[in-house]
Amino acid sequence: MKSQDYIALDNQYCAHNYHPIPVVISKARGCRVWDAEGREYYDFLSAYSAVNQGHLHPHIVEAAQEQLTRVTLTSRAFHNDKMGPFLEKLCAYTGYEQALPMNTGVEAVETALKAARRWGAEKKGIQNGAQNIVCASGNFHGRTLTAVSMSSDPESYVNYGPYVPGFVKVPFGSSVAVREAIDDDTVAVLIEPIQGEAGVVVPPNGYLTELRQICSDAGVLLIFDEIQTGFCRTGRRFAWQYEEARPDIMCLGKALGGGIMPISAIVADRNVMEVFTPGTHGSTFGGNPLAGAVGLAAIEVLEMERLEDRAYVLGERFRAELRDAHLQNTRIIRGKGLLNAVVFDDSFDAFPTCLALKEKGILAKQTHGNIIRFAPPLVITDTEMRDALERIISVLRTA
Numbered sequence: 001m002k003s004q005d006y007i008a009l010d011n012q013y014c015a016h017n018y019h020p021i022p023v024v025i026s027k028a029r030g031c032r033v034w035d036a037e038g039r040e041y042y043d044f045l046s047a048y049s050a051v052n053q054g055h056l057h058p059h060i061v062e063a064a065q066e067q068l069t070r071v072t073l074t075s076r077a078f079h080n081d082k083m084g085p086f087l088e089k090l091c092a093y094t095g096y097e098q099a100l101p102m103n104t105g106v107e108a109v110e111t112a113l114k115a116a117r118r119w120g121a122e123k124k125g126i127q128n129g130a131q132n133i134v135c136a137s138g139n140f141h142g143r144t145l146t147a148v149s150m151s152s153d154p155e156s157y158v159n160y161g162p163y164v165p166g167f168v169k170v171p172f173g174s175s176v177a178v179r180e181a182i183d184d185d186t187v188a189v190l191i192e193p194i195q196g197e198a199g200v201v202v203p204p205n206g207y208l209t210e211l212r213q214i215c216s217d218a219g220v221l222l223i224f225d226e227i228q229t230g231f232c233r234t235g236r237r238f239a240w241q242y243e244e245a246r247p248d249i250m251c252l253g254k255a256l257g258g259g260i261m262p263i264s265a266i267v268a269d270r271n272v273m274e275v276f277t278p279g280t281h282g283s284t285f286g287g288n289p290l291a292g293a294v295g296l297a298a299i300e301v302l303e304m305e306r307l308e309d310r311a312y313v314l315g316e317r318f319r320a321e322l323r324d325a326h327l328q329n330t331r332i333i334r335g336k337g338l339l340n341a342v343v344f345d346d347s348f349d350a351f352p353t354c355l356a357l358k359e360k361g362i363l364a365k366q367t368h369g370n371i372i373r374f375a376p377p378l379v380i381t382d383t384e385m386r387d388a389l390e391r392i393i394s395v396l397r398t399a
Helices: 003-013 058-068 083-094 105-123 145-149 175-181 207-218 289-304 307-324 351-359 382-396
Strands: 025-029 032-035 040-043 098-102 132-136 167-170 186-191 221-225 249-252 264-268 330-336 339-344 365-367 371-374
Touching: 040 382, 058 289, 083 098, 083 249, 083 264, 083 289, 098 105, 105 132, 105 145, 105 186, 105 221, 105 249, 105 264, 167 175, 175 207, 186 207, 207 221, 289 307, 307 330, 307 339, 307 382, 351 365, 351 371, 351 382
Parallel strands: 132 167, 132 186, 186 221, 221 249
Antiparallel strands: 025 032, 032 040, 098 264, 249 264, 330 339, 339 371, 365 371
């Protein structure tokens, strides 16, 4: 079958809940992918940061293949021999005492919200049902009803009411607004250290540190959603480490699965995690043996290849070269590490530019109409980055 045939099948049988770039990926390796006709592209989306380690990293694939011959699923009704070692590695890597494994990123967010609400009722004595959580406008925490109830993006939330109560939205980047929003019933502040889906919006310097101090002063939990920014994407293991603003709970996902399967978790210290007791939260697939093997290998790759250092250096180069190119219609070039965005004039439609990038062998995707994100796998080499930058700049110069 040809690419157009696969696209026709997708359009016929799949609900139209995405508007993808018209390319059919049939093979992938490292930072490159190939379509059904064998045409090669650089992947500059990385499955929204789910393949930080690159497509089909040999170390992760080997771990998955070995585990597939042993046992893949047990459920949490029993112990397995992979979850413990995986979570030990995850806690050591993140610096927290305990982890709770789930599957998708939004499940990690839901788990953090449940932990915070339960913590508020049981540790702070807030009446159950009165708990509130402060979040930021422009956020993206997933697609469940709870997540879209926090959203300020009409495409995410319109006609999904009634919405989940208990959220107070404040402007992203304003620590003053957070401080003023906290009241006696507030249990947590939930923020993305960098807003990815909003267009790689980087907050002012000091914002995360100020949030940490505000939450400590108020006696509420600070939760960072590092699902897209975590695991070396921004040039640090986690984006909050630019300011040493250690949260009480961290939501993790995407690259934790090494591009092989969905794996997510929250990490926190015992004084927060102890609110969960048997039967109060769980998942059939969370912590399954295959996930344990893959997650452990995914973290090992991040460590062995020091991918945070690579992301930092290449990200600095990427932004500098785009700025030096003096691109027309471009208002802002922003990001940290290899999570970057080009923001065009407000009236600019970036989708045709994404199609032009595709023709040059670069796969990237627009967000909010006038913004294009550029986030290649962190294993991209210097030579590949130079080649990709030449192609990107040649397209953006004529956008």
